[in-house]
Amino acid sequence: MIKFINPSIEKPYIQFQSLYQEALANEQKGIEAISVSSYNQEMNEVEARYVNLKYIADNEWIFFSNYNSPKAEQFESHSQVSALIFWSSINTQIRIKARIFKTSVEFSDKHFEGRTKEKNALAISSNQSQTIDSFDEVKKNFHQTLNEMTPDTVRPDFWGGFSFIPYYFEFWQGHKNRLNKRCVFEQRDDEWIERLLQP
């Protein structure tokens, strides 16, 4: 589930929320799983991974990560990303282009406080995406951190939210014989320009 906090009422946001409700009504699994693609400047490579979209707050789309992870480095050196959603239950794809930056520390703190002790133990214990010798070692680090945690344990600086603000949306709806409907919203000078694309 995605939490909406005073979401923007601009046209693509209204359309997104309407599709979200429709997918929810059709029992879409993993509705908050979205793919985020980034550019690795050093390697001249595109990389993509799924993240859990937790909030849409005004026009910020927020998920959480380790700030020392490869994707965090990529966001830092190339702040443009692509987000992609496919809800099979309503045969709808949503393509987004956006700028990404770190979420405010207050917001990250609050989210961390609301999570289970176990999830936070993992966030603290894991050097995300670094090589490790065995899965047993992952579990050992996790349990050690879990045992050391106290009610005073706060969010570590190396973990928190990323917010992206879209400047481009495509709403794609699949139809028979590939007669797919494609509607684009592109931001130009604070206005959303709408147009249709050929399938």
Place this chain on the structure above:
Amino acid sequence: MIKFINPSIEKPYIQFQSLYQEALANEQKGIEAISVSSYNQEMNEVEARYVNLKYIADNEWIFFSNYNSPKAEQFESHSQVSALIFWSSINTQIRIKARIFKTSVEFSDKHFEGRTKEKNALAISSNQSQTIDSFDEVKKNFHQTLNEMTPDTVRPDFWGGFSFIPYYFEFWQGHKNRLNKRCVFEQRDDEWIERLLQP
């Protein structure tokens, strides 16, 4: 469904096929829908979209597209792409980095011949991703092409397959408390180097 044609028997391919069979047994919807991310050199932007993966032939992963589309231009100017799969039925994510190129004309011809007349009419009639005034116009172009088609209609030069060959795989399996299992295969001098990543 993905068609396997003498698929590679290298280790990540074996693992992929085993997960594919598991997802299939768990009635995974849209099992052939994969996201392909590319780099738009001109705009310095990452873009992503879903495609239908049709074949894995030896080590070529093949889908079909319009060769004049924006993504085709992007593949031409930056042949490195990222492919991403998420099968919710088995809580498994597969991250791939690959090089992409046009599939052989013979393979594209054969695939085109095996498709329905309607799908081919759409492939011929649509200037993929170009702006159009209305959806009625899309339908008009489609029906006009459909009526003009004869049994001799062949694949147009501007439509065909793209093949990508992976050089990097990550198999990610979700577990409780985010204790996810992550296994990477990276190609070095024709060998696949295997290692584990922290969650």
